[in-house]
Amino acid sequence: MEIDVLTIGEILVEIMAKNIDQDFLSPGEFLGPHPSGAPAIFIDQVVKLGLKGGILGCVGEDDFGKNVFERLKRDGVETSLIKKTNQYITGIAFVTYFSNGERKFIFHLPHSAASNIYPEDITDDLIKNIKALHVMGCSLAIKDNVREAIEKAVDLSHEYGKLISFDPNIRVELGLSKEYLKTIENIVSKSNIILSGEKELSIIKGAIDMEEKIVVIKKGKHGAETHYKGKVYKVDPIKVEEVDPTGAGIASMLDL
Template identity: 45%
Template sequence: MQGILTIGEILVEIMRKEKDVPFNFPGEFIGPYPSGAPAIFADAAAKLGFPSAIIGAVGNDEFGMLVLNRLKNDGVDVNHIKILKNYLTGIAFISYFSDGSRKFIFHLKHSASSRLSAKDIDENYVAQFKHLHIMGSALSTSRSIRQACYKAVEIAYNRGASISIDPNIRPELMSIQKIREICKPVIDKANIILPNIEELKILTGIKDMDSACSKVLKEGAEIVAVKMGAQGSTIYWKNEKKHIPAFKVREVDPTGAGDTYDAAFIVGLLKGWSIEKTGYYANAAGALAVTKFGPMEGCPTHSEILELIKREWPEILNMFKA
Protein backbone atom coordinates (compact mmCIF):
# COMPACT_ATOMS: atom_id res chain seq x y z
CA MET A 1 0.00 0.00 0.00
CA GLN A 2 1.13 3.53 -0.69
CA GLY A 3 -0.14 7.08 -0.82
CA ILE A 4 -2.95 9.05 0.79
CA LEU A 5 -6.63 8.96 -0.16
CA THR A 6 -9.33 11.41 0.80
CA ILE A 7 -13.02 11.67 -0.08
CA GLY A 8 -15.42 14.55 -0.19
CA GLU A 9 -16.62 17.89 -1.40
CA ILE A 10 -14.98 19.68 -4.30
CA LEU A 11 -16.06 23.27 -4.82
CA VAL A 12 -15.02 26.82 -5.61
CA GLU A 13 -14.87 29.71 -3.18
CA ILE A 14 -15.86 33.29 -3.91
CA MET A 15 -14.72 35.74 -1.27
CA ARG A 16 -15.37 39.28 -0.16
CA LYS A 17 -12.60 41.55 -1.39
CA GLU A 18 -12.66 43.66 1.79
CA LYS A 19 -13.15 42.74 5.45
CA ASP A 20 -16.20 43.60 7.53
CA VAL A 21 -18.71 43.55 4.67
CA PRO A 22 -21.59 41.23 5.70
CA PHE A 23 -23.47 39.26 3.08
CA ASN A 24 -26.58 41.39 3.52
CA PHE A 25 -24.75 44.45 2.15
CA PRO A 26 -23.67 45.01 -1.46
CA GLY A 27 -19.94 44.71 -2.04
CA GLU A 28 -17.23 43.26 -4.22
CA PHE A 29 -16.25 39.59 -4.38
CA ILE A 30 -13.19 37.94 -5.92
CA GLY A 31 -12.75 34.42 -7.19
CA PRO A 32 -13.54 31.71 -8.03
CA TYR A 33 -10.76 29.81 -6.26
CA PRO A 34 -10.37 26.00 -6.17
CA SER A 35 -11.51 24.69 -2.79
CA GLY A 36 -13.22 22.05 -0.71
CA ALA A 37 -11.45 20.82 2.44
CA PRO A 38 -10.64 17.33 1.06
CA ALA A 39 -9.46 18.87 -2.22
CA ILE A 40 -7.18 21.32 -0.40
CA PHE A 41 -5.81 18.43 1.68
CA ALA A 42 -5.10 16.29 -1.39
CA ASP A 43 -3.49 19.20 -3.23
CA ALA A 44 -1.29 20.08 -0.25
CA ALA A 45 -0.07 16.48 0.12
CA ALA A 46 0.72 16.26 -3.60
CA LYS A 47 2.65 19.55 -3.55
CA LEU A 48 4.76 18.09 -0.75
CA GLY A 49 5.73 15.30 -3.13
CA PHE A 50 3.57 12.57 -1.58
CA PRO A 51 1.20 10.46 -3.73
CA SER A 52 -2.36 11.57 -3.08
CA ALA A 53 -5.80 10.97 -4.53
CA ILE A 54 -9.35 12.17 -4.02
CA ILE A 55 -12.73 10.57 -4.67
CA GLY A 56 -15.35 13.20 -5.42
CA ALA A 57 -17.59 14.83 -8.00
CA VAL A 58 -17.82 18.09 -9.92
CA GLY A 59 -20.30 19.48 -12.40
CA ASN A 60 -19.64 19.60 -16.12
CA ASP A 61 -18.96 23.33 -15.85
CA GLU A 62 -16.08 25.78 -15.75
CA PHE A 63 -15.97 25.83 -11.95
CA GLY A 64 -15.51 22.07 -11.93
CA MET A 65 -12.81 22.23 -14.58
CA LEU A 66 -11.00 24.93 -12.58
CA VAL A 67 -10.62 22.65 -9.56
CA LEU A 68 -10.02 19.50 -11.58
CA ASN A 69 -7.22 21.10 -13.57
CA ARG A 70 -5.56 22.53 -10.46
CA LEU A 71 -5.55 19.15 -8.72
CA LYS A 72 -4.29 17.36 -11.81
CA ASN A 73 -1.54 19.90 -12.45
CA ASP A 74 -0.34 19.65 -8.85
CA GLY A 75 -0.06 15.87 -9.09
CA VAL A 76 -3.26 14.62 -7.44
CA ASP A 77 -4.79 11.41 -8.82
CA VAL A 78 -8.17 12.64 -10.10
CA ASN A 79 -9.23 9.45 -11.90
CA HIS A 80 -12.02 8.88 -9.38
CA ILE A 81 -13.56 12.34 -9.62
CA LYS A 82 -16.88 12.06 -11.43
CA ILE A 83 -18.03 14.78 -13.83
CA LEU A 84 -21.82 15.03 -13.63
CA LYS A 85 -23.80 16.62 -16.44
CA ASN A 86 -26.98 17.32 -14.50
CA TYR A 87 -25.46 18.92 -11.39
CA LEU A 88 -23.37 22.02 -10.82
CA THR A 89 -20.07 22.28 -8.97
CA GLY A 90 -20.50 23.42 -5.36
CA ILE A 91 -19.86 27.02 -4.31
CA ALA A 92 -18.96 28.65 -1.00
CA PHE A 93 -19.18 32.39 -0.39
CA ILE A 94 -16.97 33.79 2.40
CA SER A 95 -16.98 37.08 4.26
CA TYR A 96 -14.06 38.02 6.53
CA PHE A 97 -14.11 40.18 9.65
CA SER A 98 -11.45 42.14 11.54
CA ASP A 99 -11.80 39.98 14.65
CA GLY A 100 -10.59 36.98 12.64
CA SER A 101 -14.02 35.40 12.22
CA ARG A 102 -15.54 34.28 8.94
CA LYS A 103 -19.07 33.77 7.67
CA PHE A 104 -19.93 31.16 5.05
CA ILE A 105 -22.82 30.59 2.68
CA PHE A 106 -22.61 27.14 1.10
CA HIS A 107 -24.35 25.93 -2.05
CA LEU A 108 -23.61 22.23 -1.63
CA LYS A 109 -26.82 20.38 -0.82
CA HIS A 110 -27.81 19.96 -4.47
CA SER A 111 -24.32 20.19 -5.96
CA ALA A 112 -22.38 17.50 -7.81
CA SER A 113 -20.41 16.72 -4.65
CA SER A 114 -23.59 15.82 -2.77
CA ARG A 115 -24.32 13.07 -5.31
CA LEU A 116 -21.28 10.97 -4.40
CA SER A 117 -22.45 7.69 -2.85
CA ALA A 118 -21.22 4.37 -1.48
CA LYS A 119 -21.48 2.79 -4.94
CA ASP A 120 -18.71 5.15 -6.08
CA ILE A 121 -16.29 3.58 -3.60
CA ASP A 122 -14.24 0.89 -5.35
CA GLU A 123 -12.89 -1.50 -2.70
CA ASN A 124 -9.87 -2.48 -4.77
CA TYR A 125 -8.98 1.17 -5.32
CA VAL A 126 -9.32 2.16 -1.66
CA ALA A 127 -7.27 -0.88 -0.63
CA GLN A 128 -4.26 0.46 -2.54
CA PHE A 129 -3.72 3.32 -0.10
CA LYS A 130 -1.64 3.44 3.03
CA HIS A 131 -3.72 6.17 4.62
CA LEU A 132 -7.31 7.48 4.47
CA HIS A 133 -8.20 11.01 5.57
CA ILE A 134 -11.80 12.07 6.24
CA MET A 135 -13.17 15.58 6.78
CA GLY A 136 -16.19 16.37 8.93
CA SER A 137 -17.32 18.81 6.25
CA ALA A 138 -17.63 15.90 3.81
CA LEU A 139 -19.71 13.96 6.32
CA SER A 140 -21.96 17.03 6.65
CA THR A 141 -22.52 17.61 2.93
CA SER A 142 -25.13 14.89 2.31
CA ARG A 143 -26.25 11.49 3.55
CA SER A 144 -25.00 9.77 0.40
CA ILE A 145 -21.49 11.21 0.62
CA ARG A 146 -21.47 10.30 4.32
CA GLN A 147 -22.21 6.67 3.44
CA ALA A 148 -19.41 6.78 0.87
CA CYS A 149 -16.98 7.93 3.56
CA TYR A 150 -18.16 5.26 6.00
CA LYS A 151 -17.68 2.56 3.39
CA ALA A 152 -14.15 3.74 2.65
CA VAL A 153 -13.35 3.82 6.38
CA GLU A 154 -14.49 0.20 6.76
CA ILE A 155 -12.34 -0.90 3.83
CA ALA A 156 -9.27 0.98 5.04
CA TYR A 157 -9.73 -0.22 8.62
CA ASN A 158 -10.12 -3.86 7.60
CA ARG A 159 -7.05 -3.63 5.36
CA GLY A 160 -4.89 -2.18 8.14
CA ALA A 161 -4.44 1.30 6.66
CA SER A 162 -4.10 4.24 9.02
CA ILE A 163 -7.05 6.64 9.25
CA SER A 164 -7.30 10.29 10.24
CA ILE A 165 -10.19 12.69 10.69
CA ASP A 166 -10.36 16.46 10.85
CA PRO A 167 -13.78 17.30 12.37
CA ASN A 168 -13.79 20.53 10.30
CA ILE A 169 -17.06 21.54 11.90
CA ARG A 170 -19.24 23.78 9.75
CA PRO A 171 -22.41 24.81 11.65
CA GLU A 172 -23.68 26.32 8.40
CA LEU A 173 -24.07 22.77 7.05
CA MET A 174 -25.43 20.92 10.08
CA SER A 175 -26.17 21.29 13.80
CA ILE A 176 -23.32 20.72 16.25
CA GLN A 177 -25.10 17.75 17.87
CA LYS A 178 -25.63 16.09 14.50
CA ILE A 179 -21.99 16.66 13.53
CA ARG A 180 -20.90 14.92 16.74
CA GLU A 181 -23.06 11.95 15.81
CA ILE A 182 -21.85 11.61 12.24
CA CYS A 183 -18.16 12.00 13.13
CA LYS A 184 -18.25 9.28 15.79
CA PRO A 185 -18.14 6.22 13.46
CA VAL A 186 -14.97 7.62 11.88
CA ILE A 187 -13.39 8.78 15.15
CA ASP A 188 -13.95 5.29 16.59
CA LYS A 189 -11.72 3.80 13.88
CA ALA A 190 -9.27 6.66 13.41
CA ASN A 191 -5.65 6.55 14.55
CA ILE A 192 -5.17 10.31 14.25
CA ILE A 193 -7.57 13.11 15.24
CA LEU A 194 -6.84 16.62 13.94
CA PRO A 195 -9.25 19.12 15.56
CA ASN A 196 -8.84 22.77 16.33
CA ILE A 197 -9.26 23.71 19.97
CA GLU A 198 -12.95 24.63 19.64
CA GLU A 199 -13.77 21.42 17.77
CA LEU A 200 -12.04 19.42 20.50
CA LYS A 201 -14.32 21.01 23.11
CA ILE A 202 -17.40 20.38 20.98
CA LEU A 203 -16.55 16.72 20.33
CA THR A 204 -15.68 15.84 23.93
CA GLY A 205 -17.79 18.27 25.93
CA ILE A 206 -14.65 19.07 27.95
CA LYS A 207 -13.17 22.58 28.10
CA ASP A 208 -9.73 21.64 29.45
CA MET A 209 -7.50 20.64 26.52
CA ASP A 210 -5.40 18.11 28.44
CA SER A 211 -8.48 16.35 29.82
CA ALA A 212 -10.24 16.40 26.46
CA CYS A 213 -7.26 14.87 24.65
CA SER A 214 -6.82 12.28 27.41
CA LYS A 215 -10.43 11.22 26.82
CA VAL A 216 -9.91 10.92 23.05
CA LEU A 217 -6.75 8.85 23.51
CA LYS A 218 -8.43 6.55 26.04
CA GLU A 219 -11.20 5.93 23.51
CA GLY A 220 -8.72 4.56 20.98
CA ALA A 221 -6.93 7.30 19.06
CA GLU A 222 -3.15 7.09 18.91
CA ILE A 223 -2.43 10.78 18.23
CA VAL A 224 -4.40 13.98 18.76
CA ALA A 225 -2.94 17.10 17.14
CA VAL A 226 -4.77 20.22 18.27
CA LYS A 227 -4.51 23.21 15.92
CA MET A 228 -4.37 26.50 17.81
CA GLY A 229 -3.89 29.14 15.10
CA ALA A 230 -1.47 31.87 16.18
CA GLN A 231 -0.60 29.81 19.28
CA GLY A 232 0.77 26.94 17.19
CA SER A 233 -0.32 23.38 17.91
CA THR A 234 -0.19 20.87 20.73
CA ILE A 235 0.22 17.17 20.05
CA TYR A 236 -0.80 14.37 22.41
CA TRP A 237 0.18 10.70 22.10
CA LYS A 238 0.54 7.82 24.55
CA ASN A 239 1.41 9.59 27.81
CA GLU A 240 3.24 12.42 26.08
CA LYS A 241 2.49 15.98 25.04
CA LYS A 242 4.42 18.41 22.85
CA HIS A 243 3.59 22.04 22.14
CA ILE A 244 4.90 23.37 18.83
CA PRO A 245 5.01 27.19 18.62
CA ALA A 246 3.63 29.02 15.62
CA PHE A 247 5.72 30.48 12.82
CA LYS A 248 5.41 34.24 12.38
CA VAL A 249 3.98 35.16 8.98
CA ARG A 250 1.74 37.88 7.59
CA GLU A 251 -1.77 36.49 7.38
CA VAL A 252 -3.63 37.23 4.16
CA ASP A 253 -6.29 34.50 4.14
CA PRO A 254 -6.69 31.77 6.81
CA THR A 255 -8.98 29.57 4.72
CA GLY A 256 -7.36 26.20 4.01
CA ALA A 257 -4.62 26.51 6.64
CA GLY A 258 -6.01 23.67 8.75
CA ASP A 259 -6.34 21.38 5.74
CA THR A 260 -2.75 22.15 4.72
CA TYR A 261 -1.58 21.45 8.28
CA ASP A 262 -3.39 18.10 8.16
CA ALA A 263 -1.68 17.12 4.91
CA ALA A 264 1.81 18.00 6.13
CA PHE A 265 1.19 16.22 9.45
CA ILE A 266 0.08 13.01 7.75
CA VAL A 267 2.95 13.18 5.24
CA GLY A 268 5.44 13.52 8.09
CA LEU A 269 4.02 10.55 9.97
CA LEU A 270 3.93 8.37 6.86
CA LYS A 271 7.59 9.21 6.27
CA GLY A 272 8.34 7.82 9.71
CA TRP A 273 9.32 11.14 11.27
CA SER A 274 9.20 11.85 14.99
CA ILE A 275 6.17 13.64 16.40
CA GLU A 276 8.25 16.76 17.06
CA LYS A 277 9.65 16.92 13.53
CA THR A 278 6.21 16.28 12.07
CA GLY A 279 4.70 19.01 14.25
CA TYR A 280 7.18 21.66 13.14
CA TYR A 281 6.69 20.67 9.50
CA ALA A 282 2.90 20.85 9.77
CA ASN A 283 2.99 24.19 11.60
CA ALA A 284 5.22 25.64 8.89
CA ALA A 285 2.92 24.35 6.15
CA GLY A 286 -0.15 25.80 7.84
CA ALA A 287 1.62 29.13 8.34
CA LEU A 288 2.58 29.41 4.68
CA ALA A 289 -0.98 28.57 3.66
CA VAL A 290 -2.28 31.83 5.15
CA THR A 291 0.16 34.05 3.24
CA LYS A 292 -1.79 33.99 -0.04
CA PHE A 293 -5.37 34.81 -0.91
CA GLY A 294 -7.39 31.74 -1.88
CA PRO A 295 -7.73 28.47 0.05
CA MET A 296 -5.44 26.41 -2.20
CA GLU A 297 -3.11 29.17 -3.36
CA GLY A 298 -0.83 28.98 -0.33
CA CYS A 299 -0.26 25.21 -0.30
CA PRO A 300 3.55 25.11 -0.01
CA THR A 301 6.21 22.86 -1.47
CA HIS A 302 8.69 20.96 0.69
CA SER A 303 11.46 23.43 -0.18
CA GLU A 304 9.26 26.41 0.78
CA ILE A 305 8.64 24.83 4.18
CA LEU A 306 12.36 24.30 4.74
CA GLU A 307 13.01 27.90 3.71
CA LEU A 308 10.57 29.16 6.34
CA ILE A 309 12.12 26.93 9.00
CA LYS A 310 15.59 28.16 8.03
CA ARG A 311 14.45 31.77 8.31
CA GLU A 312 12.49 31.45 11.55
CA TRP A 313 14.20 28.66 13.50
CA PRO A 314 17.54 27.75 11.92
CA GLU A 315 18.44 25.83 15.08
CA ILE A 316 15.98 23.05 14.18
CA LEU A 317 16.93 22.83 10.51
CA ASN A 318 19.30 19.91 11.19
CA MET A 319 16.23 17.91 12.17
CA PHE A 320 15.23 17.95 8.48
CA LYS A 321 18.61 16.97 7.05
CA ALA A 322 18.37 13.40 8.28
Protein backbone atom coordinates (compact mmCIF):
# COMPACT_ATOMS: atom_id res chain seq x y z
CA MET A 1 0.00 0.00 0.00
CA GLU A 2 1.50 3.32 -1.11
CA ILE A 3 0.18 6.62 0.24
CA ASP A 4 1.38 10.18 -0.09
CA VAL A 5 0.89 11.27 3.51
CA LEU A 6 0.61 9.20 6.66
CA THR A 7 -0.45 10.49 10.05
CA ILE A 8 -0.68 8.68 13.38
CA GLY A 9 -2.82 9.48 16.38
CA GLU A 10 -6.20 9.98 17.95
CA ILE A 11 -9.46 9.43 16.12
CA LEU A 12 -12.31 10.67 18.26
CA VAL A 13 -15.65 12.39 18.44
CA GLU A 14 -16.18 15.85 19.82
CA ILE A 15 -19.03 17.07 22.00
CA MET A 16 -19.30 20.87 21.94
CA ALA A 17 -20.96 23.27 24.35
CA LYS A 18 -23.83 24.99 22.58
CA ASN A 19 -23.33 28.44 24.12
CA ILE A 20 -20.32 30.74 24.46
CA ASP A 21 -19.00 31.03 28.05
CA GLN A 22 -20.81 27.83 29.00
CA ASP A 23 -18.66 26.04 31.59
CA PHE A 24 -18.48 22.39 32.61
CA LEU A 25 -19.51 23.08 36.21
CA SER A 26 -23.25 23.05 35.70
CA PRO A 27 -25.76 21.42 33.32
CA GLY A 28 -25.94 22.84 29.81
CA GLU A 29 -26.73 21.97 26.21
CA PHE A 30 -24.14 20.25 24.03
CA LEU A 31 -23.86 19.54 20.30
CA GLY A 32 -22.46 16.44 18.67
CA PRO A 33 -21.04 13.91 18.32
CA HIS A 34 -18.86 15.28 15.51
CA PRO A 35 -15.98 13.38 13.86
CA SER A 36 -12.77 14.88 15.16
CA GLY A 37 -9.24 14.37 16.44
CA ALA A 38 -6.43 16.62 15.21
CA PRO A 39 -4.71 13.90 13.09
CA ALA A 40 -8.07 12.81 11.65
CA ILE A 41 -9.01 16.38 10.73
CA PHE A 42 -5.60 16.89 9.14
CA ILE A 43 -5.65 13.77 6.97
CA ASP A 44 -9.25 14.39 5.90
CA GLN A 45 -8.15 17.74 4.48
CA VAL A 46 -5.06 16.21 2.84
CA VAL A 47 -7.34 13.90 0.88
CA LYS A 48 -9.66 16.76 -0.05
CA LEU A 49 -6.62 18.51 -1.57
CA GLY A 50 -6.21 15.58 -3.94
CA LEU A 51 -3.47 13.57 -2.21
CA LYS A 52 -3.66 9.99 -1.01
CA GLY A 53 -3.69 10.08 2.78
CA GLY A 54 -3.94 7.45 5.48
CA ILE A 55 -4.19 7.42 9.26
CA LEU A 56 -2.98 4.83 11.75
CA GLY A 57 -5.24 4.87 14.79
CA CYS A 58 -7.93 2.97 16.66
CA VAL A 59 -11.65 3.37 17.31
CA GLY A 60 -14.09 1.45 19.46
CA GLU A 61 -16.70 -0.87 18.00
CA ASP A 62 -19.44 1.54 19.00
CA ASP A 63 -21.55 4.19 17.31
CA PHE A 64 -18.98 6.92 17.98
CA GLY A 65 -16.38 4.79 16.23
CA LYS A 66 -18.70 4.21 13.28
CA ASN A 67 -19.41 7.96 13.15
CA VAL A 68 -15.82 9.01 12.56
CA PHE A 69 -14.67 5.90 10.66
CA GLU A 70 -17.42 6.23 8.07
CA ARG A 71 -16.72 9.95 7.68
CA LEU A 72 -13.04 9.32 6.95
CA LYS A 73 -13.87 6.47 4.58
CA ARG A 74 -16.50 8.54 2.76
CA ASP A 75 -14.06 11.38 2.24
CA GLY A 76 -11.50 9.02 0.69
CA VAL A 77 -9.02 8.54 3.53
CA GLU A 78 -7.16 5.21 3.53
CA THR A 79 -8.81 3.47 6.49
CA SER A 80 -7.13 0.05 6.36
CA LEU A 81 -4.68 1.18 9.07
CA ILE A 82 -7.48 2.03 11.51
CA LYS A 83 -7.86 -0.68 14.14
CA LYS A 84 -11.15 -1.46 15.88
CA THR A 85 -11.60 -2.79 19.39
CA ASN A 86 -14.50 -3.87 21.59
CA GLN A 87 -12.35 -3.52 24.72
CA TYR A 88 -12.41 0.30 24.81
CA ILE A 89 -14.84 2.98 23.71
CA THR A 90 -13.95 5.52 21.05
CA GLY A 91 -12.06 8.59 22.30
CA ILE A 92 -14.12 11.64 23.24
CA ALA A 93 -13.28 15.32 23.63
CA PHE A 94 -15.64 17.76 25.34
CA VAL A 95 -14.98 21.40 24.49
CA THR A 96 -16.43 24.75 25.47
CA TYR A 97 -15.67 28.21 24.10
CA PHE A 98 -15.28 31.55 25.80
CA SER A 99 -15.92 35.07 24.51
CA ASN A 100 -12.21 35.94 24.79
CA GLY A 101 -11.42 33.29 22.16
CA GLU A 102 -10.10 30.69 24.59
CA ARG A 103 -11.25 27.07 24.71
CA LYS A 104 -11.34 24.46 27.45
CA PHE A 105 -11.19 20.72 26.85
CA ILE A 106 -11.96 17.57 28.81
CA PHE A 107 -10.44 14.56 27.08
CA HIS A 108 -11.26 10.88 27.41
CA LEU A 109 -8.18 9.44 25.67
CA PRO A 110 -5.70 7.47 27.84
CA HIS A 111 -8.28 4.76 28.61
CA SER A 112 -10.03 4.85 25.25
CA ALA A 113 -9.50 3.11 21.91
CA ALA A 114 -7.33 6.07 20.87
CA SER A 115 -4.60 4.78 23.22
CA ASN A 116 -4.31 1.47 21.32
CA ILE A 117 -1.40 2.43 19.08
CA TYR A 118 1.84 0.54 19.65
CA PRO A 119 5.43 0.57 18.32
CA GLU A 120 4.84 -2.82 16.67
CA ASP A 121 2.19 -1.15 14.48
CA ILE A 122 5.01 0.81 12.83
CA THR A 123 6.85 -1.35 10.32
CA ASP A 124 9.64 -0.69 7.85
CA ASP A 125 7.35 -1.56 4.94
CA LEU A 126 4.75 0.95 6.13
CA ILE A 127 7.24 3.82 6.26
CA LYS A 128 9.04 2.82 3.06
CA ASN A 129 5.77 3.21 1.14
CA ILE A 130 4.93 6.77 2.16
CA LYS A 131 6.17 10.10 0.85
CA ALA A 132 5.57 12.16 3.97
CA LEU A 133 4.77 11.72 7.66
CA HIS A 134 2.81 14.26 9.68
CA VAL A 135 2.54 13.99 13.47
CA MET A 136 1.09 16.15 16.24
CA GLY A 137 2.16 16.92 19.78
CA CYS A 138 -1.27 16.25 21.26
CA SER A 139 -0.97 12.58 20.22
CA LEU A 140 2.32 12.21 22.10
CA ALA A 141 0.61 12.90 25.43
CA ILE A 142 -2.08 10.19 25.19
CA LYS A 143 -0.03 7.30 26.58
CA ASP A 144 3.58 6.10 26.58
CA ASN A 145 2.97 3.40 23.95
CA VAL A 146 1.44 5.97 21.58
CA ARG A 147 4.40 8.29 22.08
CA GLU A 148 6.83 5.42 21.46
CA ALA A 149 5.00 4.43 18.27
CA ILE A 150 5.13 7.97 16.91
CA GLU A 151 8.80 8.33 17.82
CA LYS A 152 9.53 5.07 15.99
CA ALA A 153 7.68 6.34 12.91
CA VAL A 154 9.63 9.62 13.01
CA ASP A 155 12.96 7.82 13.43
CA LEU A 156 12.26 5.46 10.52
CA SER A 157 10.98 8.28 8.31
CA HIS A 158 14.12 10.27 9.07
CA GLU A 159 16.29 7.23 8.32
CA TYR A 160 14.58 6.65 4.97
CA GLY A 161 14.69 10.32 3.99
CA LYS A 162 10.94 10.90 4.07
CA LEU A 163 9.48 14.39 4.46
CA ILE A 164 8.44 14.94 8.09
CA SER A 165 6.09 17.69 9.23
CA PHE A 166 5.23 18.38 12.85
CA ASP A 167 2.47 20.39 14.48
CA PRO A 168 3.26 20.77 18.21
CA ASN A 169 -0.48 21.26 18.91
CA ILE A 170 0.25 21.27 22.63
CA ARG A 171 -2.73 20.48 24.86
CA VAL A 172 -1.93 21.50 28.42
CA GLU A 173 -4.92 19.44 29.58
CA LEU A 174 -2.97 16.32 28.60
CA GLY A 175 0.09 17.29 30.63
CA LEU A 176 3.55 18.75 29.96
CA SER A 177 5.96 16.24 31.49
CA LYS A 178 9.72 16.44 30.97
CA GLU A 179 9.54 13.27 28.86
CA TYR A 180 6.84 14.81 26.69
CA LEU A 181 8.84 17.98 26.08
CA LYS A 182 11.99 15.96 25.40
CA THR A 183 10.11 13.94 22.79
CA ILE A 184 8.87 17.14 21.14
CA GLU A 185 12.44 18.43 20.91
CA ASN A 186 13.57 15.15 19.33
CA ILE A 187 10.81 15.27 16.72
CA VAL A 188 11.49 18.94 15.99
CA SER A 189 15.15 18.10 15.31
CA LYS A 190 14.15 15.51 12.68
CA SER A 191 11.31 17.42 11.03
CA ASN A 192 11.55 19.34 7.78
CA ILE A 193 8.47 21.45 8.40
CA ILE A 194 7.16 22.88 11.69
CA LEU A 195 3.55 24.11 11.79
CA SER A 196 3.06 25.99 15.03
CA GLY A 197 0.81 28.42 16.82
CA GLU A 198 2.48 31.41 18.45
CA LYS A 199 2.09 30.17 22.04
CA GLU A 200 3.48 26.75 21.16
CA LEU A 201 6.42 28.31 19.34
CA SER A 202 7.46 30.05 22.54
CA ILE A 203 7.76 26.61 24.19
CA ILE A 204 9.76 24.87 21.45
CA LYS A 205 11.64 27.74 19.78
CA GLY A 206 14.93 26.85 21.47
CA ALA A 207 14.89 23.46 19.72
CA ILE A 208 14.29 24.84 16.21
CA ASP A 209 17.01 25.69 13.72
CA MET A 210 15.22 28.59 12.03
CA GLU A 211 17.74 28.55 9.16
CA GLU A 212 17.27 24.91 8.20
CA LYS A 213 13.60 24.24 8.93
CA ILE A 214 10.52 25.55 7.18
CA VAL A 215 8.69 27.13 10.10
CA VAL A 216 5.06 28.09 9.55
CA ILE A 217 3.51 30.20 12.32
CA LYS A 218 -0.30 30.15 12.46
CA LYS A 219 -1.69 33.46 13.70
CA GLY A 220 -5.43 32.93 13.46
CA LYS A 221 -7.25 36.07 12.32
CA HIS A 222 -3.88 37.68 11.57
CA GLY A 223 -3.00 35.10 8.91
CA ALA A 224 0.26 33.16 8.89
CA GLU A 225 3.93 33.60 8.20
CA THR A 226 6.69 31.26 7.06
CA HIS A 227 10.36 31.50 8.03
CA TYR A 228 12.93 29.77 5.81
CA LYS A 229 16.64 30.41 5.27
CA GLY A 230 16.49 33.87 6.78
CA LYS A 231 13.46 35.02 4.79
CA VAL A 232 9.95 35.67 6.08
CA TYR A 233 6.84 35.18 3.94
CA LYS A 234 3.54 36.58 5.23
CA VAL A 235 0.06 35.56 4.14
CA ASP A 236 -3.07 37.51 4.99
CA PRO A 237 -6.05 35.57 6.36
CA ILE A 238 -8.96 34.61 4.14
CA LYS A 239 -12.07 36.26 5.51
CA VAL A 240 -14.83 33.75 6.14
CA GLU A 241 -17.85 33.50 8.39
CA GLU A 242 -16.90 31.41 11.40
CA VAL A 243 -19.13 28.40 11.88
CA ASP A 244 -17.03 26.68 14.51
CA PRO A 245 -13.41 27.38 15.52
CA THR A 246 -12.50 23.73 16.12
CA GLY A 247 -9.97 22.51 13.59
CA ALA A 248 -9.60 25.98 12.11
CA GLY A 249 -5.82 25.73 12.23
CA ILE A 250 -5.84 22.67 9.98
CA ALA A 251 -9.33 23.03 8.46
CA SER A 252 -12.34 21.35 9.97
CA MET A 253 -14.20 18.15 9.13
CA LEU A 254 -17.37 19.52 10.66
CA ASP A 255 -20.47 19.92 8.50
CA LEU A 256 -22.49 22.53 10.35
